[in-house]
Amino acid sequence: MRVSTAYIFDQNLSAMLNQQTELGKTQLQISTGKRILNPSDDPSGSVQMLNLQREFNLSEQYMTNADKAENKQIIEEGVLASSTDMLQRIRELAVQALNSSNTQADKQAIAAEIKQLNEQLLALSNTRDSNGDYLFSGFASNTQPYQNLNSDYQGDEGQRNIQVGAGVLVETNDPGNQIFESPVISTTKTSTLAPAIAPTLDITSTAQLNVSAYTGGTATFSPVDVTYQAGPPTEYLIGDGVNYPQVPVAYTAPGPLTVDLSTLDPSYPPMSIDLSGTPIDTDTFQITTGAGTGQVEITIDSGVSETFSPITFTFHEEIVADPLALPVPIVGVPAYYEITDGTNTATVDYIDGMSVDLDSLSTSFPQLTVKLTGAPAEGDTQVIEKTVTENRQTLFKTIENFANALINNNVGPDDSPNNGDFLTNISTSLATIIDARANVGARLNAIEQQNQINEGLSFTMQKSLSEIQDLDYAEAISRLSLQMTGLQAAQQSFSKVQNLSLFNYL
């Protein structure tokens, strides 16, 4: 087939230009070290690259986040560790202080050391991190959690989460009130004075009035008159119209009838009275505040951490013997205390100033020794129980209260919670802090594990990225020399072929 001169020239020229273009591209690849210069060189590879870069970047960011989270938690761990040490030292001092062989001077010295440790604990709770943020005030990083030993928690309950992995959040702080506050256990005594009943006029009828339920404790109240009216209608008039509004209550002999005084009028003391028998007109009873002076004092409290069911002491008067009473002779019974914990009941004859060792009376009773004194009245009760406050109290306040009580020597068995119960409460606080420390430890572990996962992912992705985007230098350089040879050959053959012309020979 014939070829035109112009075509020969064009064809050789375009071949050389093509070679040059390819050579230029290879050169650019080698000088940048990248196999993919533009996305169009390898569309699917480019998209893969974008995805891998994104994932790699995310892993790196998660690791940065994890570092910050770790730092915060390490600081918290340090504070909790120091707090634990201090609390343990305070406990040791408390045990030493409660030992009765101490002199007052010894106790003062111990109290001073406890106070100083307490101040340090307070300072620890107000620790700030490297940014000046308070560690233990939740989200309120600029607010000091505890202003002084007696103040309440000023922060909030926010917990800051930090993202350390895809979908993995870890908490990096704990609010102060979850760490430094706990409910306080103490031994309480509640007394109830049984109201006294006196007939104002000697009663010859068989009418009787008993107080059946009284919840007014030791509060005094104005006397309540209860007067029988034969009527008609037959009724008891309750109240004298002066201290209490008079309220009539219908009564049919021989009863019995129970009246809850608080349903008559809210000003009445909280009691119920039982009416029985057959009264005659104007029979009057008067109910007054009990005048008993019985006291129950805890003298030995050896079961410090023991919880027990509430112990109720009920006093019963002596019954004087009357062999002449009819129809049956009355046998004398000495005054006694009835002691019960709801399961077992024991009685002790009462002698003013006596000591009673409770656990010797019954095995279910706690290891307490009580001293009974005074002149209690019939029906007077004392309840001893271990109570837990509903609200939490800062351990600073608990410790401060104990230290102050120590200075004034009010740390006897009867001075709960500043006695052996203080050890219980300190142990509770210690346990709270140790729990928190365990949490922090768990979080640090989780962060560590997640870091390892992220590092592994990072490495894998870098490797994949490199495989896609980095140039294989060996292949590229051999391609370069091949192309250079090709270009040289094209150039040389061009010059040779162009010289061939018939006109050279004419």
Place this chain on the structure above:
Amino acid sequence: MSMLNVGASALITAQGSLSTTSHNISNVNTEGYNRQIVEQGTRLPNFEGGYYIGSGVNITSVERRFDDFLADQVRIFTSQEQQLDTFSAFARQVDDLLGAPELSLSSGLQGFFNAVQDVADDPTSIPARQVMLTEADTLSQRFNTLDSQLTAFSEQVNSNLDTAIKDVNVISAGIANLNKAITEALGGNGTPPNDLLDQRDRLINELSTYLSVTSIEQSNGSMNIFVGKGQGIVVGQSAIELSVTTDPADTSRFEVGYGPSNINISSQLTGGTVGGLLTVRQDVIDPARSEIDALAVGMIDNVNAQHTVGITLSGNAGGNFFEPADPAIQGAGSIRLAITDPRDIAVAFPVVSSKSQTNTGTAGLEINTVTALSNPVAAQAINSDITFSFDSVANSYTVSYQGETATLPYNPSTDSGKTFDMSTLVFSITPPAVTAPTAPSMTITLTGVPVEADQFTMSNSVDGLGNFTAVGDNRNALEIGDLQIAKILNGNSESFGDSYGILVANVATRTHQADVNQKTQKGLLEQTNLRYESVSGVNLDEEAASLIKYQQAYQAASQIITVSNTVFNSLINAM
């Protein structure tokens, strides 16, 4: 005597052939030149009474070696190759733009979201917040630059289209004039005016680099040229102009108009530079712009939605983080920051929850998401505190809000860790109220095992007096950070990274395809050119040989004259 004539005819013929050969040689590098061949033919013989004596030679015609079919093939492949070439050039520019690391939206998004995470790690740090603003600004600028570059490409397409159309008009006018000249020449003496024909063919070739054209030869020698689907731009001796018009829906796009009424025929044109420009605009530039706009708008809307329900360091509601997209300029061009003070970044949630000191169960309540504030001016999400009290008999929380109650069922053994939407709560209506309070628009997560009467309280982070202390709250920053991988674009099926990756892939694939196709077309074109040239091209060696041939013929012919002269002289001298 007849010998003199014969000799003269041979001389003239040889001269003519030499001229034609020289014409070929001198036009060896002329674009579109078709070599001319002299056809020689014997003259009519004389009858000398019993026999014919030949009377020499004359040139019957000078023909150009031209193959219609091959010429058409060359034009078709030229158009296609040129279209792909133009397409490739622009597609490559868009491809380079998207591949440039300093403009990469991918690394811009990563930089921004990394800064968000750094703020989440350290909400009170002003430097970290400042970095977030700076990164957001950088990202906005990348969007802006991409938009302005793509706009520039669009404008470049417009201006190239304008130039191309003008050139087309000039060429079609030229063809019309040539039609006239050729018709006259043919009509005049019936022989084809080769050089005029060459010129016209050259013009048609040039035209096919701009558009795919169909050429139909008429009987009077003029060539009608049609483009698109039958629109004639050269009919006989008149040319019909193409023009540049705009689409009334979008006046920034130039289209191709036809004829005096400027009918928009863009959709019917293919091939050549014009076809390439129209196709690259439709298939590469426009989709790239709309995709990047969608990304920008997605960014603005979603970040703003989360930012408005957050609380700033100063205790105000967050408001917009980015300025809302300006519909006139579209998303990518207009995206910019709405805040300048790092303290104004809303990193905290508007509500906090706390549990009662007296709770004895293991239950927890966490606020998951907040979708609206009830009082943006006061930066409050709820109108008053909400309390949750657990009822262990009914296994539900009694929710008290604004004096009314609602029930939130929670079974500790099956529902721990589940998320509950508070906006579905139905509150009681206690007279004299006639409507129930609006349920708060937030979701919460309940965990653990609560005990009867365990309580939680939810209250505004900003109290009634405007005080805000929860400065270490990073929950809103975590939510904004989650946007990086959340599937929120394109009907909740793609994340930002996915969307951008698809865009890059589309442009890259199109560019790559165009490259590959263009190489194929070029190969086809070269092959066709080869065949065409083999018919019409000048080969210098061949012409050199022809020169020798005709030169010898001329020399021999001049010898005829000499001999004729000698014979005549012999005759004269013999008298």
